[in-house]
Amino acid sequence: MLHMSKSRYCQAVQCPKMLWLHKHMPDAFDDSAVNQAVLDRGNAVGDLAMGLLGDYVEVPFGDLSEMIRRTRELIDAGTPVIAEASFAFEGLFCAVDILKALGKNRVEFVEVKSSTHVTDIYIHDVAYQYYVLTKLGYTVERVRIAHIDSGYVRHGELELDQLFTMEDLTEQARALQPEVEKRVAELAAYMAQADEPACAVGGQCFYPYACGFFKYCGRDLPKPNIFDVGGIQLRTKLANLAKGIVSFQDIELKKALKSDKLMQIQHELHDLPPAIDREKIARFLDGLSWPLYFLDFESFQPAVPLYDNSSPYEQIVFQYSLHCIEEPGGSLKHREYLAQPGADPRRGVAEQLCRDIPRDVCTLAYNMSFEKTRIKGLAALYPDLADHLMNIHDHIVDLMVPFQKRWYYTKAMQGSYSIKFVLPALFPDDPELDYHNLEDVHNGTEASAAFEKMGDMEPEERERYRANLLKYCGLDTLAMVKVWEKLREAVG
Ligand code: SF4
Secondary structure, eight states: OOOBOHHHHHHHHHOHHHHHHHHHOGGGOOGGGOOHHHHHHHHHHHHHHGGGGSSOEEOOSSOHHHHHHHHHHHHHTTOSEEEEEEEEETTEEEEEEEEEEEETTEEEEEEEESSSSOOHHHHHHHHHHHHHHHHTTOEEEEEEEEEEOTTOOOOSSOOHHHHEEEEEOHHHHHHTHHHHHHHHHHHHHHHHOSSOOOOOOSGGGTSSSOOTTHHHHTTTSOSSBGGGOTTSOHHHHHHHHHTTOOBHHHHHHHTOSOHHHHHHHHHHHHTOOOEEOHHHHHHHHHTOOSSEEEEEEEEEOOSSOOSTTOOTTOOEEEEEEEEEEOSTTOOEEEEEEEOOSSSOOHHHHHHHHHHHSOTTOEEEESSHHHHHHHHHHHHHHOHHHHHHHHHHHHTEEETTHHHHTTSEEOGGGTTOOSHHHHHHHHOTTOGGGOGGGSSSOOSHHHHHHHHHHHTTSOHHHHHHHHHHHHHHHHHHHHHHHHHHHHHHHHTO
């Protein structure tokens, strides 16, 4: 008998082979494709939303048959709202996020999502639950999705009814019933195959979610291939793949990409020396003025707004690193700020930033749109600091430009102009500039996750993370200083 949960059903909608591999070759799954922070966020949002339909009783997670038994017990006892209400029909299991029992086997349910809009896969998700419930004899009167309303701004206590938006998907779920029935029947035969089913890699490996079996399924692709090209959109990669343009040789032969993207291909295939446009780099450097500041922010994006005057998924800056050189030949100075977890970090960041960066000075950021947008947000939030913050904002220059425009390119940059590629390409043997040598925090995602969890850590662990966050962000701006020095070296 086919055994399946609602998440496995949705995977089968994306690609049935995913389901087959999970069952027959689970070791081929690449765990690094799982974003634990996203899963944790989904769970936290799910817990919060349980109260959306009023007082509820939650079915504790555990043994599935026990969850089903407890659900039956609660329904029989007349419990009006049940969270994680669990059902199974011929091996098809589902735990309904919020079930409202209307009496006489009539129910309605709400599926909770931590995203800010409804996507097609959510409709398949609720259609599957609708299918299981109706097969068990329930009359499903209404199906809704509750998702986060990105326009919500917190003022005081969280207002669940405003944080979440409900969308009625009853008609869509009903319309999909024949498709669910057909897919379930086909999957039973598909899953019973002993031999690995054939399935070429394609768009289904990335939409709606990146598949953790891609390394396995794409193992016969030439190396490097179209998926290794930096700076082009996934849909361009997939369009080329569909045309049979896969290897770098194919791409060069067919001139399949624009000339700046072909640069990566040519450097890789012909082992070309670094391409350096000294004139353009010199002009860029001449546009900078002393003193020079190098700024980098770290932020996190809580799905549920934690502070007043913040919205779901708003980027909240909690830390920055700032290196500074006052004059040509001057010493390198460093300042930094890292908020304490718990309270809103934004005011502290804004005040300290105004103390650390004087008006009218040239501040370099790498991929400046991030820093500029955050500073603009702080200026809007704190009118008393807005003048100074906008002055900093208006004097920011993007250190990424020479790499983005390919004025400086080496094969080791692998088509990318992100500092995480540019830095090791320019300084391949410098352990001081190697992010791998850091502890706990090696990238922005880990920095966000660390800050989000720091409030719950024991003091000793919290101090360790604090020190490692400071090291990580400090390396970001030190890296910028080194990159700037390299550009100066390049133009003599
Ligand atoms: S990598 Fe692609 S083909 Fe392989 S299981 Fe995943 S979605 Fe299917």
